[in-house]
Amino acid sequence: MKSLVILISGRGSNMQALLQANLQAERITVVSNNANASGLEIARQHGIETIVLDHRAFPDRQSFDAALAEKIDACRPKLIALAGFMRILSDRFVQRYQGRLMNIHPSLLPAFPGLGTHARALQEGIKIHGCTVHFVTAQLDHGPIVIQAAIPVAADDTEETLAARVLEQEHRIYPQAVRWFMDDRIRLIGNQIEVLGSSVSGAALYSPGLAE
Ligand code: GAR
Numbered sequence: 001m002k003s004l005v006i007l008i009s010g011r012g013s014n015m016q017a018l019l020q021a022n023l024q025a026e027r028i029t030v031v032s033n034n035a036n037a038s039g040l041e042i043a044r045q046h047g048i049e050t051i052v053l054d055h056r057a058f059p060d061r062q063s064f065d066a067a068l069a070e071k072i073d074a075c076r077p078k079l080i081a082l083a084g085f086m087r088i089l090s091d092r093f094v095q096r097y098q099g100r101l102m103n104i105h106p107s108l109l110p111a112f113p114g115l116g117t118h119a120r121a122l123q124e125g126i127k128i129h130g131c132t133v134h135f136v137t138a139q140l141d142h143g144p145i146v147i148q149a150a151i152p153v154a155a156d157d158t159e160e161t162l163a164a165r166v167l168e169q170e171h172r173i174y175p176q177a178v179r180w181f182m183d184d185r186i187r188l189i190g191n192q193i194e195v196l197g198s199s200v201s202g203a204a205l206y207s208p209g210l211a212e
Helices: 013-019 038-045 061-074 091-096 117-124 159-182 202-206
Strands: 003-008 027-032 049-052 079-082 101-105 128-135 145-152 186-189 192-195
Touching (some): 027 038, 079 159, 128 159, 159 186
Parallel strands (some): 003 079
Antiparallel strands (some): 101 128
């Protein structure tokens, strides 16, 4: 069974984009570390099974991650997609799901890992900004890049306008990356993304203009 687990902490707009993408997944489960995440309601409206695992109920990161892994393993997922999941995951957790743990980040990594990406982008005066889908490694907001979308930064952009335009692109590229993985079109070999059934290297996946 092709199962997908989506981890969220808040708004859930990327999760919603995944739910609306008509992915080849027989079972989708949304897990949140925050009972008040508005994304949970959206998931329920889509008839999707939701699980809440409040990290504050656990004494430390290791024990939360172990409980999270237990919930995830019960779903036997092909892929775990982080969609605004604002918890740092332990090395052990990341290793356990190596090659099947994806994240979306609101910058053109490796620029601007961490929080406040749009404000920092404006502060630096960069002219091109965007978002990245990557496989997760032990280093925060790092790891083999599956796809990126780039947008120009306008002189009159504010944090809000920039965030809105980047988010629009996030909603395009995340479903595409997840679809590629669920359809066995990409996989992670070591540190490289292999495109199956093609001799083209991972660099071909750099553009969101690629056909789905
Ligand atoms: C998104 O912009 C996502 O890229 C970002 O959080 C937002 C969640 O929004 N993730 C990170 O910053 C991870 N480092 P959403 O809940 O509406 O999808």
